[in-house]
Amino acid sequence: MKLSAPIYHLKRRAKALSREKGISLNQALDHIATEEGFNGWSLLAARASAPVHAVELLNALQPGDLVLLGARPGHGKTILGLELLLEAMKSGHRGVFFTLEYNEGDVLNRLQMLVGDPAVIGDRFEFDNSDAISSDYIMKQLASAPRGTAVVIDYLQLLDQKRENPELATQVSALKSFAGDRGLIIIFISQIDRSYDLSARRCPDLRDVRLPNPVDLKLFNKTFFLNDGEVRMDAVG
Structure with a gap:
């Protein structure tokens, strides 16, 4: 599954979302992952690496x-x-x-x-x-x-x-x-x-x-x- 942006950009978006919404960084990361079509950030991070x-x-x-x-x-x-x-x-x-x-x-x-x-x-x-x-x-x-x-x-x-x-x-x-x-x-x-x-x-x-x-x-x-x-x-x- 192709990401909309490099993973470090997505992490920056999560940090900004965390500050904006007053939520934890982990919650923000999971929210971004959901937008990208993943069930959670850990799955996104793992699958975004080379599949081999x-x-x-x-x-x-x-x-x-x-x-x-x-x-x-x-x-x-x-x-x-x-x-x-x-x-x-x-x-x-x-x-x-x-x-x-x-x-x-x-x-x-x-x-x-x-x-x-x-x-x-x-x-x-x-x-x-x-x-x-x-x-x-x-x-x-x-x-x-x-x-x-x-x-x-x-x-x-x-x-x-x-x-x-x-x-x-x-x-x-x-x-x-x-x-x-x-x-x-x-x-x-x-x-x-x-x-x-x-x-x-x-x-x-x-x-x-x-x-x-x-x-x-x-x-x-x-x-x-x-x-x-x-x-x-x-x-x-």
């Missing part, structure tokens, strides 16, 4: 990778996570989405918008939003997952919100080892600190990851960062 992004990004991954996928709100990180799962499933692999943020209807609706025909993925998609989600829970659920299974965890900063869960660094380290041992691709969706909005950099990077609790980000061996439809991929280390 998800294919190219997935092709850059290999079994055992631990990936950090980060963006500020409204820039399409959840959509990109689902697109990566979709491409993996098109290739015959399983796709698993763990979330402490969304309900099943939200995710299935987004996936439906992306895939069109559900027959493309068959029964290879699995959704899990259990309140028990933690590294131990995820590893238990994936105990029999075949090599090449793609996993998205939404999101990093919520994984240790319960006091009884291990520290975030311990959980990420455990999942890194698990991914390597089992040949899985595990992708963490991550929040980006608000301070990035004041940065002149085109895309955020590891310096901008919001970390309420410490974790060594070098545990991730690849990163995807999004901003205004642009995706930047880097190897860590």
Whole structure:
């Protein structure tokens, strides 16, 4: 779907609309997206990027990778996570989405918008939003997952919100080892600190990851960062 203007112009219009109507920027972005024919800004931002992004990004991954996928709100990180799962499933692999943020209807609706025909993925998609989600829970659920299974965890900063869960660094380290041992691709969706909005950099990077609790980000061996439809991929280390 062709946009009426470049995405950075649409974002400027949203900022002006936010000031004019006294509404939040996220509300204004969603309003602009609706005018452009999208159900929300995150979908617009993701679909406005080159359609081959998800294919190219997935092709850059290999079994055992631990990936950090980060963006500020409204820039399409959840959509990109689902697109990566979709491409993996098109290739015959399983796709698993763990979330402490969304309900099943939200995710299935987004996936439906992306895939069109559900027959493309068959029964290879699995959704899990259990309140028990933690590294131990995820590893238990994936105990029999075949090599090449793609996993998205939404999101990093919520994984240790319960006091009884291990520290975030311990959980990420455990999942890194698990991914390597089992040949899985595990992708963490991550929040980006608000301070990035004041940065002149085109895309955020590891310096901008919001970390309420410490974790060594070098545990991730690849990163995807999004901003205004642009995706930047880097190897860590």
